[in-house]
Structures are given as C-alpha cells and as structure tokens.
Amino acid sequence: MNYAEALKHPDSIAFLVVQGLVVLVAAYSFLRQAWTRLFARGIPGEVTRGEKSWGRFLVLHGLLLMLVFQLIGVAEITAGYRVLICLGNFALATYLTLGNGWFRNWSLGWMRRVQERPER
Numbered sequence: 001m002n003y004a005e006a007l008k009h010p011d012s013i014a015f016l017v018v019q020g021l022v023v024l025v026a027a028y029s030f031l032r033q034a035w036t037r038l039f040a041r042g043i044p045g046e047v048t049r050g051e052k053s054w055g056r057f058l059v060l061h062g063l064l065l066m067l068v069f070q071l072i073g074v075a076e077i078t079a080g081y082r083v084l085i086c087l088g089n090f091a092l093a094t095y096l097t098l099g100n101g102w103f104r105n106w107s108l109g110w111m112r113r114v115q116e117r118p119e120r
Helices: 010-038 051-074 082-099 101-116
Strands: none
Touching: 010 051, 010 082, 010 101, 051 082, 051 101, 082 101
8 A cells, every 4th residue: 555645635634633642631531630640739539420420421422433433444555454553442441431530530520611601
C-alpha cells in the first residue's frame, strides 16, 4: 500500500485526527489519574457508581467504539491493519470509559452540563 497516496483521501486524514485525539485523551487521562493517586490531598474516599452512571459510561463506550470502528472501516490507510487497530481502540475505549476514574468523572460532568444547558 502506498501510504502517501492514502493520505490524499479525506477519510484517512479524519481517521488519523480522531485516532490521535483518542490516544492523546487516553494518555492525558492516564497521567491525570496517576498524578491524583501519587499526590492525593485531603481525606481519601471511594465512590460507588449507580446504575444511571454506569449506563452513561456504557453508552459513551458504545458511541466511541462506533465512531472509531466506522473510521477504521472506511479509511484506506488502515488496510491490512484493521483488526489490530480495532483491538487497540477497543482497549483504549474500555480503559477510558470503564477503567479511568478521572475520565469517568470528567465525562459525567460534561454530560451534566449538556443536559442542564437551557434551550433558546
């Protein structure tokens, strides 16, 4: 495959941009959670999430996977590596939405702000 030729297609560029964002967000989330665990201040606490929160995490997980899998399927630059890229994206999405506490807290806050925003 000629990767220079594949980069001329908008779907390949969209894949690379979205893939880069997913990897950057995962790396940032990992660092934020590690920083919080290493330098925790105050009284340590635990949170048990309810059904509604876990439902939102699962919906976010599904939407993220749908987005990246669709881009992987149409981007010519992924030819020959689609299975490996899908497995990597599944691992990243699962880590972000189900394994990283910082990202889960951030995503719940974002969803709450979207829901509470007044209509005009």
